[in-house]
Amino acid sequence: MEPRPRSFYILSAFFALFILFLYGPTITIGILSFQGEGGGLTFPMRGVSLYWFYDLFEQQAVGDIWGSFRRSFVLGLMVMVVTVVVSVMGGLAFRRKFPGSNILFYLIITSLVIPSILISLGVGLLFSQSGLNVHWSTSGFGAQLTWTLPFGLLIMFAVFNRFDKSYEEAARDLGATPWQTLRHVVLPIIAPSLIGVALFGFTLSYDEFARTLLTAGSYNTLPLEIYGMTTNVTSPVLYALGTLTTVFSLFIIGIFLCIALTTNRRRARQDSDAGKGEV
Amino acid sequence: MKLRNNPAISSLLMVSPLAAILLIFLVLPIVLIVIVSFWRATEFSIVPAFEFDNYEFLFGSSVTYTVFFNTFKYALITWACTLLIGFTVAYYLAFHIRTLTWQIALFLLCTIPFWTSNIIRMISWIPFLGRKGIANSTLMSWGAIDVPIEWLLFSDFAVILAFVHLYTLFMVVPIFNTMMRIDKSLIEAARDAGANGAQILWNVIIPLTKPGIMIGTIFVVTLVMGDFITVRFMSGSQSANVGRLISNDIALLQYPSASATAIVLLLTVLITIGTLLRFVDIRKEL
Structure with missing residues (x-):
């Protein structure tokens, strides 16, 4: 050196x-x-x-700190699950061109760069004008998805840009159905990145503030509660x-990193089963 | 079987949840904001109308121009600071750290704060910048100043400091990502051809890193332009940007005028991004 x-x-x-x-x-x-x-x-x-x-x-x-913590936690899990599932489906679909794929792509980018207050204001208006009550689990949930989904999708795009299609072709040549190919070939290969998407989904939701502000209704999430405290608590x-x-947050990040590390290690150990199969 | 034969339909089916979510929580709200921006506000409610009063008022008020100027000022200064810091950090990680394990470890160290709460990270500047804060007491103990500096907290300085603190990561990550893909043999070739360190940086690395810089720029500029919390909190409600103008209107239930301002802000942001996107193809760079 x-x-x-x-x-x-x-x-x-x-x-x-x-x-x-x-x-x-x-x-x-x-x-x-x-x-x-x-x-x-x-x-x-x-x-x-x-x-x-x-x-x-x-x-x-x-204020209701523990109640808001519980709500933030549940909402984080909801957002995480939906973000992972929708991002994977979106990532798979975007590997081919389909009618409207360009428009949808620009919508994803818009969702990412749009000033958060527009989502807050717009979703708030949408619910009030259609006579629905804003609630963290409906309007707040949707508003947060507009923030987490673009991150999830961009990660999936990055993953599939690097994805070697010959694995799928091999599976298909061996007679696997599209579902079997997805379940036994594609998903296991992209699994580590899904941990990343899940981490983004949960933490971005758990800390999200601007898009939840007008869409959470009368029950605050934790960041809203903390923000409220900054104006009247001075201790x-x-x-x-x-x-x-x-x-x-660090605890959650730690858990996700541990899962990522163990999956990687397990994979390294079972790297290839060539020559070990039954004849 | 039919699905396998028609890939377009199966793709459409797979993006339908995504499309539905974006339709309900992105497209419809924007459409509604556009509509409401032409409505009229009475004291207690908003009434459907089609008038340009909100826009006339917006463009007729000198406050609007000051506030838009402020927004651009914050965006520009923050962009310059985050770019300088972000580029240096990414350069260090990509070219001076020699093992991949260390690169990943240090990169994670840089990104972990991104997954923690922004509000807490803003609050955490209080003990530093306050009148009796760490910065002031340190400077006074050194004898550098006699009276505490007042403009550290609740000022434009504090706003920009907080922006840089929150958003430098958004520069580091894409720039580091592009730098890691630069073929190291190009740098060796430049060195063999007699280029010195500065020349390699200026003529090889920076041009190849441009896409990453563009993506980082898009993130930072849009986050700063759309912000309303940081400005309010760190300036102690003394400065305003467009986001605060909107949130003030919302607090007063003036939804039509908030909507008009929001639409102008959205157009400003989209034009800025559209200009930046001409220099980079995001999908290729992921």
Whole structure:
């Protein structure tokens, strides 16, 4: 290996600063959420305690934190499942041209780049004008899908751009039906990317704010609840809640990464069964 | 059997859920916003009409132009900052990190914040930027300043800082993705031909990275132009962009005028994106 040029060390320092910039603030509120009972929103720490976390569990005057957490969690799972299924179907379909495929593609891009407040406003108007009540599980659910589906589909497009079609042809030549080809050949190959799509679906929904704002109705999701708190809560209890949600997000990301790693490892182990089949 | 014979029909069937969702939650809402933008608002409700009052008011008010100018200002400054930082980080990961494992690990380190809450990440600047925050107390302990700097939190500075903090990832990811696909032998060839590091960067790497830069630009520009939360939160309600104008109207139940502003914003964004898309074919770059 050739020696590292000087630029490597400069860029390494830059990268370290960037990581500090990314994580520093979050770590700071992590530390500040252990602020002592008399402490405020910034340093110095007045003792170390779990006071603000207890506060979070006891005090319900602030709002319905746990209810909103449950709703966000359920909504995240709903969005995740639909995003995975619809993205896979869309990804498979887009491998060929079909009537309207261009229009649909541009709709997907529009869904991604449209200012979120238009979705919030438009879906809100749609429901109110047709006499329906906005609710997180109907209008909020649909509004969030306009945000998660483009990510899921773009991932699937990327996956199928790299997909080797000869696997499918081989399956077909061996007499597999289209369904068998999909079930036993295509899906196992793209499985790791589906974990990625699921991660996007869940976390983007769990943290989604702008598109849910006018579409969640009277029962808030967690980000809406937190946003409401920023205007009237001025104690470290806000940090405690922030720390808990971030830890929860990291936990979810960790689970998905573990699943991805184990699938990859298992696949590496059973790499090929050539020569092991029954004759 | 019939499905197998007609691939177009099976494709259409498979995209039908997608098409239905986009129709109900994207197309219909936009159509409705267009319609409502011609309606009239009374004190308590909105009434169907076909008048251009909302647009006339919008274009006749000087606030509109200030607010649109602000929106472009935020977008431009944020774009420049995220591009510089994002390009440098992606360049470092793609060309200076030598093993794939480390590349993936460091790349993940950069992307993890994307999967956590934006609101929390905004809140987390408070202890840094506040009057008695870390930045001010550090500067004062160094003797660099005597009185706390007031414009750190609740200012345009804070807004742009938060934008850069939230959205640099959207530059890093596509640029890194394009850089990883650059054939390393091209760089060796340039070096063999006598190019120095700066020349390789300028004449080889940057031109080949353009598609990634374009995709990152589209993300950052649209996210910033459509934002209304970051501006409100980080400026302490002192600055406004178009998104805030719309959300204020919504809060006052002025849906027709909110709709008119929203349509103008949407057209602005789509024209910007349309211009950028002329330089890149997204589907090829995925």
